[in-house]
Structures are given as C-alpha cells and as structure tokens.
Amino acid sequence: MSNEVGKEAAAVASSINSSNTSLSAYDRILSGLYWLGTKIFFGMESVGNVVVSVLGLDQSRYQYVIDGMTQEDWKIAKEVQQKRDLEVQYGKDSTLLKELENGGEIVTDATTVNNIDDNRT
Numbered sequence: 184m185s186n187e188v189g190k191e192a193a194a195v196a197s198s199i200n201s202s203n204t205s206l207s208a209y210d211r212i213l214s215g216l217y218w219l220g221t222k223i224f225f226g227m228e229s230v231g232n233v234v235v236s237v238l239g240l241d242q243s244r245y246q247y248v249i250d251g252m253t254q255e256d257w258k259i260a261k262e263v264q265q266k267r268d269l270e271v272q273y274g275k276d277s278t279l280l281k282e283l284e285n286g287g288e289i290v291t292d293a294t295t296v297n298n299i300d301d302n303r304t
Contacts, residue, residue: 206214235241243249252260 239246
C-alpha cells in the first residue's frame with residue numbers, strides 16, 4: 184500500500200514540478216516541501232524495516248524454541264495438538280480419547296484412530 188501512495192505522490196509531485204513555470208513561488212515551495220516530506224517518510228519507513236529485521240522483531244517471540252526442536256519434538260507436539268483438537272471436538276471424557284490413551288494412534292485426520300485394542304465391547 185505504501186508503494187501505491189508513494190507512486191501517487193511522485194506522480195502528483197512530477198506533474199506539479201513540470202508545470203512549475205505557471206505556479207507562484209509559494210506553490211513551488213509547498214510542492215517541494217510535499218515532495219521532500221514524502222521522500223523522508225518513505226526513507227524512514229525503509230530504515231525502520233531494516234532495523235526491525237536486524238533486531239529480529241519480525242520473528243515469533245519463541246522462535247528460538249521452534250528452531251531448536253528435533254524431529255521427535257515435532258512428532259510429540261503434533262500428537263499433543265491432535266489430542267487437544269479431539270478434546271475440543273468430542274469433549275474430555277470422550278471414548279475416543281480414552282481409547283487413544285490406551286495405546287491408540289492418531290493418523291493424518293484428527294478424528295481417525297488406528298491400532299485401538301481389539302478387545303473393545
């Protein structure tokens with residue numbers, strides 16, 4: 184969005200500058216200040232983006248935890264998230280969750296459980 188505003192401001196400033204011969208000195212000063220202000224504003228925005236990137240403020244608060252996770256950690260985190268999804272969907276006292284805790288395994292879909300003990304009644 185800022186690029187669109189910058190292009191529009193540049194177009195206005197160039198059209199004003201191209202017709203500067205018919206403008207009064209006051210109008211030329213105002214158009215010059217407008218042009219200078221837009222250049223300063225967009226320059227500050229660019230510098231701000233660089234500072235944010237260098238300081239790492241554009242990353243997640245706990246990015247270091249995510250970067251340090253192993254494949255096993257990701258697998259455990261995924262299983263915990265799938266269990267939480269099932270709790271939300273079916274409630275904490277769900278038969279499906281009890282079967283999962285007794286050796287069942289979640290596969291791809293949060294509602295699908297495999298390897299459930301065959302001694303169910």
